[in-house]
Amino acid sequence: MGKNKTLKDYEQQIRECVKCGACQAHCPTYLENRREGSVARGKIALAAALLDKTGDLEKRLRQDISMCLMCGSCVDKCPNKVPTDQIVGAIRREITENRGLSLLGRGVSTVIGNKSLMKAAIKTGAVLSPLMLKEVPASSGLRLRFPTPVMKDRSLPKIPAENLFDLFPEFIQGDTNKPVVGFFAGCSISFIYPEIGASMIRLLQKMGYSVFLPRSQKCCGIPALSSGDGRLVEKLAEQNIKSFQEHDVQHIITCCASCNGGIKEYYSSMKDDNADFTGKVIDFNIFLAEQGFIDEIAELPKWQNRKKVTYHDPCHLKTQGIVKEPRALLRALPNVEFVEMDGASSCCGLGGTFSVYHYETSKAIGARKIAGLEASGAEMIATACPGCIMQLQDVVNHAGLKVKAVHILDLIAESVGITLPPE
Amino acid sequence: MIEKKIIKSLRDIVGKDSVYTENSDRITHSYDATQKSYLPDVVVYAKSAEQVSEIVKIANSHSIPILARGAGSGFTGGTLPVQGGIVLVLTQMNRILCIDTDNLIAVVEPGVVTSELQREVEKLGLFYPPDPASKDFCTLGGNVAECAGGPRCVKYGVTKDYILGLRVVTASGEIIRTGGRTLKNVVGYDLTKLFVGSEGTLGIVTEIVLKLLPKPEAKKTMLVQFETIDGAARAVADIVRAKIVPTTLEFLDAATIGCIRDISPVPLPDECKAVLIIEVDGDREVIEKQAARIMDIIQPLGILDTRIASTTEESEEIWDVRRKVSPSLRKVNPDKFNEDIVVPRSKIPEMISTLEGLSEKYGLPIVNFGHAGDGNIHVNVMVDLAEVGMQEKVDKVMEEIFHSAVALEGSISGEHGIGISKMDYLGMEVDNATVGYMRRIKSAFDPNNILNPGKIFQSTEP
Numbered sequence: 020m021g022k023n024k025t026l027k028d029y030e031q032q033i034r035e036c037v038k039c040g041a042c043q044a045h046c047p048t049y050l051e052n053r054r055e056g057s058v059a060r061g062k063i064a065l066a067a068a069l070l071d072k073t074g075d076l077e078k079r080l081r082q083d084i085s086m087c088l089m090c091g092s093c094v095d096k097c098p099n100k101v102p103t104d105q106i107v108g109a110i111r112r113e114i115t116e117n118r119g120l121s122l123l124g125r126g127v128s129t130v131i132g133n134k135s136l137m138k139a140a141i142k143t144g145a146v147l148s149p150l151m152l153k154e155v156p157a158s159s160g161l162r163l164r165f166p167t168p169v170m171k172d173r174s175l176p177k178i179p180a181e182n183l184f185d186l187f188p189e190f191i192q193g194d195t196n197k198p199v200v201g202f203f204a205g206c207s208i209s210f211i212y213p214e215i216g217a218s219m220i221r222l223l224q225k226m227g228y229s230v231f232l233p234r235s236q237k238c239c240g241i242p243a244l245s246s247g248d249g250r251l252v253e254k255l256a257e258q259n260i261k262s263f264q265e266h267d268v269q270h271i272i273t274c275c276a277s278c279n280g281g282i283k284e285y286y287s288s289m290k291d292d293n294a295d296f297t298g299k300v301i302d303f304n305i306f307l308a309e310q311g312f313i314d315e316i317a318e319l320p321k322w323q324n325r326k327k328v329t330y331h332d333p334c335h336l337k338t339q340g341i342v343k344e345p346r347a348l349l350r351a352l353p354n355v356e357f358v359e360m361d362g363a364s365s366c367c368g369l370g371g372t373f374s375v376y377h378y379e380t381s382k383a384i385g386a387r388k389i390a391g392l393e394a395s396g397a398e399m400i401a402t403a404c405p406g407c408i409m410q411l412q413d414v415v416n417h418a419g420l421k422v423k424a425v426h427i428l429d430l431i432a433e434s435v436g437i438t439l440p441p442e
Numbered sequence: 443m444i445e446k447k448i449i450k451s452l453r454d455i456v457g458k459d460s461v462y463t464e465n466s467d468r469i470t471h472s473y474d475a476t477q478k479s480y481l482p483d484v485v486v487y488a489k490s491a492e493q494v495s496e497i498v499k500i501a502n503s504h505s506i507p508i509l510a511r512g513a514g515s516g517f518t519g520g521t522l523p524v525q526g527g528i529v530l531v532l533t534q535m536n537r538i539l540c541i542d543t544d545n546l547i548a549v550v551e552p553g554v555v556t557s558e559l560q561r562e563v564e565k566l567g568l569f570y571p572p573d574p575a576s577k578d579f580c581t582l583g584g585n586v587a588e589c590a591g592g593p594r595c596v597k598y599g600v601t602k603d604y605i606l607g608l609r610v611v612t613a614s615g616e617i618i619r620t621g622g623r624t625l626k627n628v629v630g631y632d633l634t635k636l637f638v639g640s641e642g643t644l645g646i647v648t649e650i651v652l653k654l655l656p657k658p659e660a661k662k663t664m665l666v667q668f669e670t671i672d673g674a675a676r677a678v679a680d681i682v683r684a685k686i687v688p689t690t691l692e693f694l695d696a697a698t699i700g701c702i703r704d705i706s707p708v709p710l711p712d713e714c715k716a717v718l719i720i721e722v723d724g725d726r727e728v729i730e731k732q733a734a735r736i737m738d739i740i741q742p743l744g745i746l747d748t749r750i751a752s753t754t755e756e757s758e759e760i761w762d763v764r765r766k767v768s769p770s771l772r773k774v775n776p777d778k779f780n781e782d783i784v785v786p787r788s789k790i791p792e793m794i795s796t797l798e799g800l801s802e803k804y805g806l807p808i809v810n811f812g813h814a815g816d817g818n819i820h821v822n823v824m825v826d827l828a829e830v831g832m833q834e835k836v837d838k839v840m841e842e843i844f845h846s847a848v849a850l851e852g853s854i855s856g857e858h859g860i861g862i863s864k865m866d867y868l869g870m871e872v873d874n875a876t877v878g879y880m881r882r883i884k885s886a887f888d889p890n891n892i893l894n895p896g897k898i899f900q901s902t903e904p
Contacts, residue, residue, distance in 0.1 A: 038477050040515035044555070044578040053533035053553065054487070055514070061470035064479075068469050079464040098769035 022256065022289045023249045026109040030070055033106060035099040036063040042093035042103070047366040047384045048086050048377075056083035059093035059103035066106050069113075076114055084110050086377065088370025088384075089245055090334035091280075105288055111247030176211055176409065183213040187220055189234050190266070194227035201231045201268035203259070203300070205278035206238050207405035215405065218432035219274050219303060225437065226310065233262040239281030245371025256286050260296045271296070274303040274428055276404035277371075280335030302336060303428070304344040304403060313344075316434065317351035325356040328430065329397035331388070331411060332364040333404035345403055348427055354434045360400075361391030369410040385414035392422060399423045401430060444483045444527075448504060452486055452528075455496045460487040471529045474514040474521045476863060482523040487531045491609060491617055491648035494530065498646065499615035501528055501892050509894040510646045512553060512581030517780065518861030520588060520641050524896040530646065532583055538562055539649070546654045547606060547623055552583025552647050556590075559652075569657040571598035574857070575768075586647050589639030591857035593690040596815030597723075598655075600857065602638040609649035610637055613888035623651055636883075641859050642894040644887045661689065661723035662733045662750065663757040667714040669744035671695055674716035675791035677740040678814045681720075682787055684739050686732055691815030692719040692764055695794065698811045701770040707759045714746055718814065719764055721757075767811055774807050775824040779836055781864075783843065784818040785852030796846045797821060804839045818856035844870055860898045868898065 042059035043049055049058035056062075056079070065083060068074030089104040097103075183204050193199075200223060208216040223230050237258045243251040259282060263271055273279040283300035286293045307313060330346055342364070349357040368374065368384030388411070392400060400411055400422055411424040432438045453461045462471075462485040472479040483506075488494045501508040507527030514521050523529050536553035543566055550559060556577040560570050573592035574580055580590070586608070591600040607621030610633075620633035637645055668674040674693055681688065694702075694717040703710050710717065720736060722729045733750065751757035771778055785793045794810065797819075801808040812820035821843055825832050844854045844867045854867050869877065881899055885891070 037475070038473050038514075039475050040513050040576065040579050042579075043513055043515075044557075053536060055470045055531070055533075056467065060514075064469050064473060065466055068466075074465055074469055077464060077466060079462070079466040083466060083470070099772070 022253050022291050023112060024105070024109060024288065024290055026066060026069060026106070026113055028290075029066070029102070029106050029109055032099075032101050033063055033066050033070065036060060036067075036097075036101045037099065038064075039098065041096055041098060045092040045096045047088055047090060047092065047368060047370075047387075048380060050387070051380055051383050052086075054086075057086040059097070059101070062087065062103055062107055062110075063101060066110060069110065076117055081114055084114065085373075086380075088334070088366055088368070088373045089241075090366050090370060091338035092334060092366065095338045102288070105285075108244050108247070111245070112249035115247040115249065176412075178211060179213060181213065183209045183216040184232070184234060186213060186217055187230075187232055189232055191220065191224060191230040191232075193224060193229040197227040197229065198269040199229040199231055199266055201233070201263045201266065201271040201299070203236060203239070203263075203271050203273050203278060203282060204232065205273065205275040205405070207409070208275055212405050212408070212426070214432075214438075215274060215426045215428050218426075218428040218437060219272065221437040222428070222431060222435070223272070225435065226312070231263070231266040231268055233265060235262040237262075239275075239278040240285065241277045241281040242371050244281070244285060245373065252285075253289075256282075256289065256293070260286070260293060263296065263299075268299060270301045270306060271299045272301055272303050272306055274403065274426070275406070276302070276333030276335040276402075277406050279339075284335070284339070302339075302341055302403070304336070304341060304348060307348060308344045313347050313351045316348075316353070316431075319353040319434070322354045325354055326399055326430075327358055327395075327397045328355045328399045328401050328425075329358050329360040329392065329395045330363055331360075331367065331400050331402040331407055331424075333402055333407045334366050336403055337364050345401075345427060349401060349430070352430055352434050355401075355430055358395045358397055360388075360395035360397065362388055363391070367407045367410040367414070369406045374410065381410075382414065382417065385410055386418065388414060389418045389420070393418075393420060397422060399425050399430075401425050401427050403427055444506060448500060448506070449484060451500055452484065452497060455500075456486055456488055456493050460489075461485070462487075471511065471514075471531065472523070474516050474519060476517060476519045476522065476861075478519060478522055478862075480522050480524050481526065482529040483526045485529045485531060487534050489534055491611060494532075494611045494646055494648050495615045495617050497528065497530060498611050498613065498892075502614055502890055505890050505892060507895050508646075508892055510552070510583065510587070510642050512584035512587075513555070513576070513579050515576045515580045516584065516588060516861065517782075517858040518588075518855070518863040520584070520859055520861045520894070520897065522862065524862060527892075532646075532648075533581065535648065536581075541566060541568070541654075542623075543568065545623065546656075548652045548654055549623075550582055550650050550652065552581060552586070552650060554582050556580055556582055556585060563654055564657055567657050568654040570604065570652060570654055572601045572604060582650055582652075583647055586638050586650055587640065587642050588859040589857070591813070591816075591818065593692055593813055593815075595813065595818075595857075596691055597687045597689045602635060604653045605634055605638050605650060606653050607651035608634055608637055608647050610645040610647050612645050613890065613893050617648070618645075621651065625653065639859070641861060641897055643884055643897055644893065646893070658689075658723035658725075660726045660729060661721055661757070662729045663760045664718075664720045664733065664736070664751070665708055665749045665760045665763065666718045666720065666740065667710065667746040667748075668716040668718070669713060669746055671716040671794055672791055673744040674718050675794060675814070677718055677743050678790060679788055680739050680743070681736055682815075684735065686722075686736060686739075688720050688732075688736070688815060689723045690719065690721045691813070693717065693811060693814040694719075694764070694767065695810040697774075697807060697809040698767055701773055701809065702763065702766045705766055705770065707762050707766075708749060710763075711746070717763070719760060764811075771809055771822055771824060774809060775826050777825050777827045779823040779825070779840065781821045781823075781840065781843065781854075782812070782818060782856045782858045783821055783847040783852060783854060784816070784856035785847055785850045787815070787817045789850040789852065790814055790817060790819070793819060793846065793850055793852070797843065800839055800842055800846075804835060806835065806839060808839075813856075816856070817852065841867070862897060865898065865900050868900070 240252040240255040368381040374381035408424045468481045471485045507525045511521040533553045535551040539549040574590040696715045809822040
């Protein structure tokens with residue numbers, strides 16, 4: 020018995036799809052290719068066919084099922100809230116069980132086991148080659164997200180010499196009358212953007228909290244979920260839940276929207292009761308709003324030279340209804356002049372491992388953001404997910420715009436003077 | 443099954459990546475919002491009128507059924523391949539070819555989504571009024587095929603009132619043009635009107651010329667709660683009699699209100715037995731006056747509460763009440779039979795009381811809401827089909843509902859069409875001679891009966 024739900028477990032919800040077609044207005048991949056096999060309704064029809072044994076895991080079904088970012092936009096707007104993202108995850112796990120980890124696992128081992136491919140990977144420089152990932156744990160989602168050097172023209176950040184765990188101890192004592200909060204950093208923040216994590220920790224310190232950053236925390240499991248590796252998801256979930264049991268933490272804070280979608284939303288959907296853990300997980304925007312931080316920072320005198328900043332909604336926050344707080348934060352910041360953009364809530368196109376297999380579609384989905392971004396006149400696009408930052412910067416670079424993708428915490432850090440000194 | 447060499451010819455026309463024959467492909471193109479399912483033999487995605495023409499020629503020469511599919515969001519089975527054959531998907535023909543601000547027209551391909559066109563023209567201060575509930579995902583090609591309506595129809599009319607011209611691929615694969623780009627055009631037969639609402643049985647539309655209006659300066663939304671359904675029905679009649687034409691006049695009956703009471707953003711107390719959502723649009727001063735007059739007229743009719751939106755957010759909150767309706771109906775019973783009868787506006791009170799009587803007679807919950815302003819009532823018979831003998835019961839009550847609508851000089855479908863869902867009832871409203879005339883038109887246009895066969899008329903023989 021696994022802890023992940025199986026396709027059969029979703030049967031009732033699958034039957035609740037009334038085929039109205041409303042998902043067509045919200046699915047990023049459908050809006051790009053306008054194919055019924057890409058949209059939630061089509062996938063639910065295929066799921067029903069699998070249950071009824073009128074369909075099987077043939078090639079086209081596998082292709083259609085791979086055409087999903089698991090962003091949850093369709094679920095959000097579905098009149099019956101059919102959880103297509105989770106159902107797609109369940110089908111991908113069935114595919115893995117039936118055919119092995121053909122989709123991703125093979126790609127990874129091919130590169131790692133092939134010297135000339137490895138050399139090519141290193142030569143292309145900016146690419147996160149497996150070799151460059153040698154310091155990253157084997158179970159990290161980064162390996163699944165960027166397993167091969169084939170995405171030659173993707174702009175990616177450099178991996179810094181020191182990761183988040185090199186910069187901070189496991190436990191940082193704060194005011195004794197303030198509670199302990201846990202910090203779930205996630206792979207991207209731990210290894211690619213440690214400065215975002217550093218800003219979060221320093222801000223928490225400044226607010227007087229003790230911070231628990233367990234060394235044993237692992238990848239949230241979203242990339243494994245996306246690639247259909249059910250067993251890995253279960254292992255990671257078990258370990259992460261265990262890691263945060265070592266201290267009596269009041270909250271487990273995330274500042275990666277995908278990680279929040281993983282350790283809060285997905286773990287809640289698993290078969291065993293993880294409510295003790297998932298109930299504590301909180302996105303930093305909500306945490307800061309609840310602490311009165313937004314009101315506090317709004318009191319600060321506005322800077323002379325403020326940056327014009329717009330906001331991109333990460334899917335994993337948008338679908339939880341977390342849309343007001345990040346904007347309120349940006350509006351309150353003294354160093355920011357906030358402007359709204361058209362299409363702020365449309366997906367960036369990264370989607371777990373989606374961009375590995377469908378880089379062209381992924382790029383095209385991201386490119387849909389450009390018109391709105393350009394019209395807003397913003398010089399920065401802030402968001403609350405490192406995955407989105409990576410993808411948005413790539414999309415912006417391809418469009419030849421001079422816009423920088425940043426995390427809200429980068430701007431907060433600047434405003435309250437807790438930015439890391441340059442290396 | 444379609445022969446391999448025909449599949450090959452289709453691939454030669456659109457490329458091999460646009461022809462789909464796998465089991466999965468057939469499954470994902472087998473259904474629409476009726477939730478019924480019929481497998482096509484092959485699915486083809488076309489990108490131009492010329493491709494459509496070549497494909498139809500092949501279908502015609504081999505007598506293979508062919509039907510066009512847009513968003514597949516219809517409620518009467520217009521895009522169901524009931525006789526198999528080719529499903530021709532037009533969603534990728536989704537370019538807005540031109541928005542002409544001098545002549546107030548737009549030219550579009552059939553795969554353009556209705557609200558996408560609306561967004562684009564509104565950026566230029568223009569307005570495309572037809573607004574079916576599915577406007578965020580339905581396509582204009584589908585709107586033309588079914589002659590879609592929507593709440594704004596009270597003031598602005600339905601799809602056919604905005605179609606100036608069409609480019610159509612006929613059953614023989616010829617590409618013809620109907621109408622033109624001008625408001626006036628009386629050259630030859632008005633084929634445009636004939637194609638609009640013909641449910642894909644006479645030709646496949648590949649280009650649409652639409653009439654646009656200037657965008658109204660402002661709008662005002664009101665939500666009025668009534669003590670009785672009769673009060674609400676009289677309010678509709680009195681507003682119309684006072685020569686005021688609101689943009690929309692939506693009503694919700696007591697059963698509907700019961701479904702949304704817990705989740706409505708506007709509190710709806712138990713005493714509230716009917717709700718009217720009234721919206722007026724136009725110049726700012728004019729709509730203020732109109733709103734005030736409407737309030738004066740309906741004041742004596744047993745009003746519990748009135749809410750007038752003064753901001754866009756407040757207006758959205760009122761519309762949210764309406765939007766909560768459809769998804770909430772399943773609380774009553776799992777299976778929904780949704781019909782869109784229409785009666786002359788003045789007959790609404792009579793129709794509503796008939797529906798209440800039928801609900802009691804059959805012991806079935808009937809939830810009614812819809813476009814009171816144009817007499818179009820969405821009747822939802824909510825049942826659990828798992829109960830023995832329920833389908834027969836539903837069939838009986840449906841027949842009585844349609845009979846009552848026709849007896850009141852109304853119609854069995856206001857905006858969903860006939861398709862397969864209402865085929866059995868066509869004769870109830872349209873006499874034999876008229877049906878015969880329609881059939882002769884069909885056989886003249888499509889002698890091999892390849893275009894969306896098995897729809898509208900009961901027998902497959904034209």
